[in-house]
Each structure stands twice: as structure tokens, then as C-alpha cells.
Amino acid sequence: MKKTVLVALTGICLLACANKNENDETPIKTKVEEVKKEPTDPKATEFYEPVPPVVNPTGQHGVPSDAIVLFNGKGFDNWVHADDGSSVQWILKDDGSMTVKDKSGDIKTKQEFGSVQLHIEWRSSPEKRASGQNRSNSGVFLQERYEVQVLDNNDNDTYVNGQVGSIYKQSVPLAKASVPTGEWNAYDIIYHAPEFNSEGDKTKSATITVLHNGVLIQDHFEIQGTTEYIGWPKNKPHGKAALRLQDHRDNSGVSYRNIWVRELD
Template identity: 50%
Template sequence: MKKLTYYLLITIVICSCKEKTETAVIENPKEESKPVIQEKEITDPKETEVWDPEPKTVSFNQNNVPSDALVLFDGTNLEAWVSSKDATPASWTINADQTMTVKPGAGDIQTKQDFGSIQLHLEWSAPDSVESEGQGRGNSGVFFQNKYEVQILDSYQNPTYSNGQATSIYKQHIPLVNATKAPDQWQTYDIIFHEPEFDSSGKKVKSGTFTVIHNGVLVQDHVEILGSTEYIGPPKNEAHNKGPIKLQDHSNLVQYRNIWVREL
């Protein structure tokens, strides 16, 4: 009798443990074994080398212009430019030292060719004779697609509103620093412009951006273009296609040289 009782007790315990085990499996159905994927260890440096495609080689001429650039002004003529107001030949002054000077009253000039996203290089100099102050001193501007201005101004020891000084994205972005040299020296702008994008209904779906390097110093770091750079009022975002590069006649004798562009 004692043996029978002992066997019954053992049977109950075993059944109880089995039931608990089965219940535990049911309660945790997600705990399935997953295959372990072991990444192959890279020991050969050649396995991370990419040889194709190979970047195109760019060479440079005597003026340090890259071979894949379009020269807009090299000091010899204004054939790439027309008057903005009536599309007649540009009439700004070409000087003996292969520079050109704004001709006050002649109006803005712009490229015959339209551009989208580009890299633009230009060099400019404020008048040697310092006259006036603020926005009246060495004022011009370079416009992209006839809508977006990077300010040109003699900002050397010349206070004005910060979003209107040299290299500002006019009335939108203040430069990180003022890298303007004295007016008897040449200034260099290297500008990366990515144009905005619009959908078929004319709605802007992606803002354009500017990166500006002034005399070798980063002053605008991939900033968002909020819209057209208006003198009065907020930016506008009317749909448009490619457009010309425009230089502004602000009645100051600003000089230009060595202008070239690379399409991106």
C-alpha cells in the first residue's frame, strides 16, 4: 500500500511538471530560435577598394580656371552678357587691365545662357576711392536665376544691416564672419548654388541652398534659400525654370574679373 501511494505521488509530480513546461511554451510563442548570421571578417584591404567609375580629370589654364568650366568673363569681351532691361549687348566698361567696371546708369547685365545648379567663381573690387557709407559704398550684387542675390558690398570697416553686408543672402542670411578685405584689394567669391524644385502645380517641394566661400573663408554653410531676395517684403516662391546670372548696377564703380561657372 505504501508503495502504491509512493508511485501515485511520483506520477502526479511528473504530470504537473510537464503541464507547466507546456504552458510556458504557449505563453512565450515568440521565443523561437533564430539563425545566427556571422559577418565575414574583412582582412584584405582590396575588398573595400572601388576602382570604377573613375573621376574625370580636370586641368587648369594659366588663370587657374578648371577645364570643365564655362568662362563668362576673361577680360577680353562681354560676349556672354546682355543688358537685363532690353537684351541689347552689355555696355559696362572693359579696362586695359582686363577687368570690367559697372557703368552707372547702364543697368544690370546678365548672361545670355540660363543655368540651374552651379558652382560660380568671380572676383570683384570696390572702388579705390572710398565714398559714402553703408549700402552706398561699393554696392553691387550677383543674382542667380534673376531671383536670389548674394550681396556685393564694401564691408571693410563699413557697418550696415547684417543681412545686407557682403556675402549675405540678401535680407535672409547673415554671413558667419566678415572676411572683406580693404577696398584696394580684390575679393574672391566661390559660390555653390543648388536651385529650388517645384512640382507640376507650381508648388515648391524643395528649397534651394547657398554655400559661399569669401576669400577662402566659409561664410554661408549650405543655407536654405527662403525664396526671392526682396528689397521690401518677405521672400516669394513663384515657380520658375533655369535662369541667368545677373550682376547689379547699383551706381557704384565696382570692378569684376575672372568669372567662370561649372554646371552641377
């Protein structure tokens, strides 16, 4: 009797387990996901929006029609003294340029910017007044913090992360593309501003591309932080800020002309 009951119970358990496994089993996919087919109609890969704005690349005086002219040789209306916002003391020249007035201080734009395309032309002093970092030293500061070095390095070597075209103390230029001392150079800069979260942490580094007289010398370099003379780069949160030009306070004789920007924000 006991043997008969045991066999019956064993059978019931096996049947229950079989039913449970059958119910819990995940169905096996028998259908392969449909593969995206190669288009056979050229229209399938065409789109018509967004439509880019029309820009005249050689607008008034050769400046793109959507650019903001910051200096055209006629005055300092767009500039102030960087320290206190007073009137600019740099020297306005008859040739449409301005020259750093020694020990007068840096100047900056009244308008503040984020990401920009910047065109700026500069000339070292025709007189080789000094050597090393003191020969025609100035700088172009994006957002008042990130410097592209201006320097006369013709037959005048210095530390390479501080030479002409460097991102000061951070990135050595890919080439030295200077014209002869005393002639006009051009920087064309594509700059994307850094991003910070609500807690003040940097979430995205600034990047910069620089062409020096048409030659690529900085290729989408990721800026580490402020370009410090002493110490490591700093990354305090900030928003839009001015474009700043440096008075190195060493009788540099550097001149600037034809400055314009296109906002990329």
C-alpha cells in the same frame, strides 16, 4: 442522460478550441538574424566605378579645364542687358575688368544655369563715395533670384543681413573677410538649385556655400526663396536661369573680372 450529453459536448468544444489555437499560432522565431560580418579582406570595401572625370585645376589662365569662362576681360560676348537683351553698356577696362556704368541697368549671362560652382572677383571703388548701403553696392544673383551681396563694409557698418557676403536679407555671413577698399576680392560659390514638383510646389530648397577670399562665410545655407528688398521670400517655380550682376544705380564704381562657372547638374 442530459448530464452525459452535456459533458460530451463540453469535451468536443474544448478539443476544437485547442486545435484552432494550435493551427492559428504564429511560429516563434528561434533563429536570430544573421549579423553582417566585419570584412577581413581589404578588397571587400573597395570599388572602382564610377570613375571621376579628369580635370586640370590650373588649365588655361588658371581656370579649371571643364569650366565655362563668362568674362576674361576681352569683351561682353557672353552678356546682355538684363531688361531687354540689348548690348551691355558697362565699361570695359584695359586691366581686364569691367565696371558698372551707373544707371545703365543690370547685366546677365546669355547662357542659363542650374546648380553651379562659380568663381567671381570684384573690387569696390577706391573712392569712398558714400556710406551704408550706397558704398560700392552691387550683387551676384544666382538664377536671377538669389543674391550674394557685394558691398564695401570697411569702416562702414550696415544691417548685417545686408552686409558684404550676406545672402541678402536672409543669412548673415559667418565672418567679414574683405580686403582693403579698392583691392580685389574673390567669391567662390557652390550653389545647388531648388526643385519643384509638377504642381509648382517647392520640394527642395536651394543651398549655397560661399568662400570670401578663401574664408568660409556661408556654410550650405538653405535659401528661403527670392532675396527681396521689401517683403518675404517668394518661391515661384522656375528652371535654369542666368547669372545676373547688379547695377545698384548709386554710382557704385564696382568692378568685376575673372568670372567662370562649372555646371553641377
